[in-house]
């Protein structure tokens with residue numbers, strides 16, 4: 771269900787938009803391979819016609835499929851804008867495009883949702899990532915692995 775309000779209808783009554791916006795329609799360009807949008811955006815919005823503007827209030831919810839930038843573990847991140855408030859002028863430079871008495875709220879939802887995206891997604895704030903494991907592995911070759919057999923060899927000599 772697209773996020774479109776009919777201005778004629780708004781002249782009569784406030785309009786409630788409740789439902790899901792499919793991934794294709796939301797069309798979020800995350801520009802980040804660590805963040806994927808696979809689920810629809812849930813919205814519950816009330817639209818009110820003010821004097822030459824629209825007031826939109828309600829909530830937006832979206833679950834992201836993320837991959838931790840440190841340990842590469844996939845995880846889900848829930849974003850919620852509640853309350854989401856958007857004031858859209860019907861005249862002037864910032865005017866909302868109106869086609870056939872209808873205004874599309876999708877671009878405004880898209881824009882504000884993108885601002886909520888994590889900059890560097892982490893599975894948890896103190897994720898230590900892969901660096902520790904790498905550092906541990908790097909120490910082993912030519913290190914303890916060689917020392918231990920030779921140490922045993924020395925002990926064997928002593929016993930003999």
Ligand SMILES: [Zn+2]
Nearest residue numbers: 838841893897
């Ligand atoms: Zn992690």
